[in-house]
Amino acid sequence: MIPEIGHFALIIALCLALILALVPAWGAWRGNSVAMALAPGLAVGLLVFVGISFSCLSSAFLQDDFSVKLVASHSNSLLPSVYKFAAVWGNHEGSLLLWALILSLWTAAVALFSSQLPLLVLSRVLSVMGAVALGFLSFSLITSNPFTRLLPAAPADGSDLNPLLQDPGLIIHPPLLYMGYVGFSVAFAFAIAALLGGRLDASWARWSRPWTNIAWAFLTLGIMLGSWWAYYELGWGGWWFWDPVENASFMPWLAGTALIHSLAATEKRGLFKSWTVLLAIFTFSLSLLGTFLVRSGVLTSVHAFATDPARGMFILVFLAVVVGGSLTLYAFRAPAVSSRVSFGWVSRESLLLCNNVVFLVATLTVLFGTLFPLIVDALGLGKVSVGPPYFNAVFVPLMALLVPLMGLGPVSRWKRDAVERWRGELAIPAVVAVLCGITLPLLHAPYNIWVALAVLLSSWLVLGLARDLWQRLRSASSPGQGLARLTPGYCGMLIAHLGFAACVVGIVATSQYSVEHDLKMSPGDSRALAGYEFHFVEVVQVRGPNFVADEARFEVTRDGVLVASLSPQKRRYSASGSVMTEAAIDPDLFRDLYVAMGEPVGSSGAWAIRLHFKPLVRWMWLGAILMALGAFTAALDKRYRRHREAVHSSSEAVLRGT
Amino acid sequence: MGPRLKLFLPLILFALLAITLFRGLGLDPNELPSALIDRPLPAFTLPALGQTQMLSAADLTGQPALLNVWATWCVSCRVEHPYLKQLAQQGIPIFGLNYKDDDSAAQRWLEELGDPYRFNIADREGTLGLDMGVYGAPETYLLDARGVVRYRHVGVVDEKVWQMFLEPLYLELSKGNGVP
Numbered sequence: 001m002i003p004e005i006g007h008f009a010l011i012i013a014l015c016l017a018l019i020l021a022l023v024p025a026w027g028a029w030r031g032n033s034v035a036m037a038l039a040p041g042l043a044v045g046l047l048v049f050v051g052i053s054f055s056c057l058s059s060a061f062l063q064d065d066f067s068v069k070l071v072a073s074h075s076n077s078l079l080p081s082v083y084k085f086a087a088v089w090g091n092h093e094g095s096l097l098l099w100a101l102i103l104s105l106w107t108a109a110v111a112l113f114s115s116q117l118p119l120l121v122l123s124r125v126l127s128v129m130g131a132v133a134l135g136f137l138s139f140s141l142i143t144s145n146p147f148t149r150l151l152p153a154a155p156a157d158g159s160d161l162n163p164l165l166q167d168p169g170l171i172i173h174p175p176l177l178y179m180g181y182v183g184f185s186v187a188f189a190f191a192i193a194a195l196l197g198g199r200l201d202a203s204w205a206r207w208s209r210p211w212t213n214i215a216w217a218f219l220t221l222g223i224m225l226g227s228w229w230a231y232y233e234l235g236w237g238g239w240w241f242w243d244p245v246e247n248a249s250f251m252p253w254l255a256g257t258a259l260i261h262s263l264a265a266t267e268k269r270g271l272f273k274s275w276t277v278l279l280a281i282f283t284f285s286l287s288l289l290g291t292f293l294v295r296s297g298v299l300t301s302v303h304a305f306a307t308d309p310a311r312g313m314f315i316l317v318f319l320a321v322v323v324g325g326s327l328t329l330y331a332f333r334a335p336a337v338s339s340r341v342s343f344g345w346v347s348r349e350s351l352l353l354c355n356n357v358v359f360l361v362a363t364l365t366v367l368f369g370t371l372f373p374l375i376v377d378a379l380g381l382g383k384v385s386v387g388p389p390y391f392n393a394v395f396v397p398l399m400a401l402l403v404p405l406m407g408l409g410p411v412s413r414w415k416r417d418a419v420e421r422w423r424g425e426l427a428i429p430a431v432v433a434v435l436c437g438i439t440l441p442l443l444h445a446p447y448n449i450w451v452a453l454a455v456l457l458s459s460w461l462v463l464g465l466a467r468d469l470w471q472r473l474r475s476a477s478s479p480g481q482g483l484a485r486l487t488p489g490y491c492g493m494l495i496a497h498l499g500f501a502a503c504v505v506g507i508v509a510t511s512q513y514s515v516e517h518d519l520k521m522s523p524g525d526s527r528a529l530a531g532y533e534f535h536f537v538e539v540v541q542v543r544g545p546n547f548v549a550d551e552a553r554f555e556v557t558r559d560g561v562l563v564a565s566l567s568p569q570k571r572r573y574s575a576s577g578s579v580m581t582e583a584a585i586d587p588d589l590f591r592d593l594y595v596a597m598g599e600p601v602g603s604s605g606a607w608a609i610r611l612h613f614k615p616l617v618r619w620m621w622l623g624a625i626l627m628a629l630g631a632f633t634a635a636l637d638k639r640y641r642r643h644r645e646a647v648h649s650s651s652e653a654v655l656r657g658t
Numbered sequence: 659m660g661p662r663l664k665l666f667l668p669l670i671l672f673a674l675l676a677i678t679l680f681r682g683l684g685l686d687p688n689e690l691p692s693a694l695i696d697r698p699l700p701a702f703t704l705p706a707l708g709q710t711q712m713l714s715a716a717d718l719t720g721q722p723a724l725l726n727v728w729a730t731w732c733v734s735c736r737v738e739h740p741y742l743k744q745l746a747q748q749g750i751p752i753f754g755l756n757y758k759d760d761d762s763a764a765q766r767w768l769e770e771l772g773d774p775y776r777f778n779i780a781d782r783e784g785t786l787g788l789d790m791g792v793y794g795a796p797e798t799y800l801l802d803a804r805g806v807v808r809y810r811h812v813g814v815v816d817e818k819v820w821q822m823f824l825e826p827l828y829l830e831l832s833k834g835n836g837v838p
Contacts, residue, residue, distance in 0.1 A: 292679065316683065324673070330668065331662075331669050374682040377682065578736065
């Protein structure tokens with residue numbers, strides 16, 4: 001009965017989405033304020049019914065209702081409860097429902113937290129989001145109904161969740177990622193609403209900014225978690241593979257980064273209006289494209305869901321309607337005349353422009369690399385795959401170009417700045433950065449030129465920020481007052497840029513300094529790696545809730561002192577019979593020690609063992625967390641709320657006047 | 659280009675992309691063409707796994723059959739193994755090509771997990787695999803009664819793959835006594 005309620009709630013949600021997509025938009029067009037005023041209520045109703053539907057599916061999973069096909073093929077009675085819940089989105093149908101739930105969450109959030117927005121704008125924004133929800137809900141109901149029953153032949157037990165997905169990281173990775181992906185629909189909806197209204201002004205950018213920041217922060221966290229999960233769960237110590245699905249999440253991130261910076265220029269200076277609107281459309285389109293790539297089976301990937309050409313066709317049509325429709329609207333409605341606001345070549349505007357160019361080139365590079373195999377195949381030229389060398393060859397120079405400019409950004413002024421002033425401000429940071437770049441890599445022998453370059457660039461970035469912060473504090477009467485005067489927007493920028501610097505150092509250091517050994521080891525053996533001694537003590541059999549495992553016991557010592565006890569496992573899951581490697585990691589701010597078991601070798605009890613030494617690998621993820629934190633902080637800026645009130649009263653006057 | 663026309667550029671680019679994606683829907687990235695299709699297996703003389711007897715291409719003829727490339731180091735092989743056993747129980751002849759593997763490990767695997775194979779060719783050095791253009795384990799070839807390769811599947815054979823690609827061709831080959 002519960003699955004049927006869920007199915008029914010989903011159908012009601014679809015109807016609400018249809019009304020939301022049509023009625024308020026019609027109201028905005030005809031100036032009917034009654035129709036427009038329906039939007040917030042409909043948005044909340046949408047959330048309630050999608051929420052009911054999602055709860056019903058979750059309860060089917062938690063209660064082991066194997067008569068539901070989805071539960072039977074993705075869960076098992078022995079599965080721990082928390083994974084039964086995570087199994088809800090560990091499959092195509094359920095994750096699509098999660099997507100719809102998060103979309104309705106964002107829609108309701110816009111409805112609830114934008115009471116200060118002019119009704120005309122709010123109703124358009126919510127209508128656009130309703131239309132997107134309509135697309136996803138009908139996709140779910142028509143091609144991927146999660147509530148399909150297996151009656152009367154319900155199996156006694158389920159065939160278990162893919163063991164790769166039975167992991168704490170994977171419980172929250174998809175929801176965070178979707179919060180990001182779907183969150184960009186808000187920026188998209190604001191852009192479309194602005195195009196429909198024909199008023200692309202600073203207030204539009206101001207309304208979009210906090211939403212875009214929050215979506216971007218979630219996406220950052222989601223990508224970070226995915227990378228961390230791959231690192232410890234896949235068992236080969238890699239943290240980024242340029243896999244098509246990773247790229248699918250990385251492209252909206254890159255475009256979103258450009259969007260955040262472009263929105264800043266649009267809000268503060270009224271610049272790049274058409275460009276920013278296009279970026280907002282582009283970013284959300286990339287989220288949709290990611291969905292298409294993951295669920296249509298056009299590309300091979302370790303992440304891909306079970307695929308179905310009918311689903312691929314549906315998303316492609318949806319993609320064509322949403323993206324094609326919005327780009328057509330853009331072509332007709334975007335201001336064709338460039339803004340009359342002028343700025344000098346040496347100014348914050350041109351630095352933001354550089355940021356946009358770098359991130360756009362990066363996005364297009366990843367897009368091209370991801371789609372290249374498909375393009376070649378579609379043209380009938382054979383099968384190719386594009387590997388990490390291509391992406392690295394493009395990314396390294398792009399980032400090396402970006403960071404020097406990033407150091408200038410915070411110090412620079414709007415409109416017109418002078419190179420002489422930059423020189424005065426940044427001479428000391430530049431010298432110190434060079435010194436850091438030369439000396440810090442000496443801590444780790446042998447000297448590595450790439451790490452030196454990364455340290456040089458990152459310290460340039462950090463010192464530039466420090467210099468700017470110091471200037472601001474010094475100009476205040478007391479440091480305390482200076483701190484109080486810093487806006488959340490500024491602090492957010494500071495934190496996020498700091499995170500980026502940490503990320504750069506982490507990525508380069510771990511790529512350059514990592515040592516890994518693939519060895520054949522028997523219990524009793526010892527191996528030295530990067531100054532650590534790894535003793536293989538024994539192998540024992542352990543039993544988990546739904547698996548049995550061989551567990552190796554390792555003791556790691558440095559200069560005779562015990563540093564860590566590590567117990568990697570080789571698990572065999574009972575229901576599916578699949579075998580998983582569970583790596584054991586000793587984490588540290590400056591280095592990770594990583595042991596993973598391969599296969600048993602011969603019959604003497606020897607195993608193929610993989611030992612890793614990974615310096616500064618945590619910096620990468622800590623950097624990503626800082627970036628997300630920065631974006632959240634910036635979204636808190638009071639300015640967004642205050643201005644909304646001011647706009648509210650003026651537009652009320654306009655409405656009353658009409 | 660006029661200023662208004664320039665704004666159509668994103669739309670045009672997207673249209674091109676959509677066409678590519680549409681073409682892509684009809685293609686299967688797992689389907690790798692094989693130079694061997696409609697040609698006999700390359701000649702080989704290799705030992706049978708766990709036996710002293712030597713095998714050659716002639717041992718695989720007589721009826722349409724599957725030739726499954728597998729190894730103990732291959733995780734996906736473990737995933738497809740139960741389904742192969744099911745196929746073997748239905749009477750589908752399956753030959754194994756144990757690819758770049760350790761004989762004793764392979765025998766232990768078969769003892770532990772069950773043995774769906776009529777026999778296994780022990781290709782320790784991967785020479786036959788190289789001649790066949792094996793891309794990676796698991797791969798499955800459909801041979802007709804004369805030992806001619808009729809279809810190649812890269813990746814795990816499961817119910818869907820079997821029903822969509824292999825079974826129709828297998829039934830067709832069996833009807834004509836394996837010779838078209």
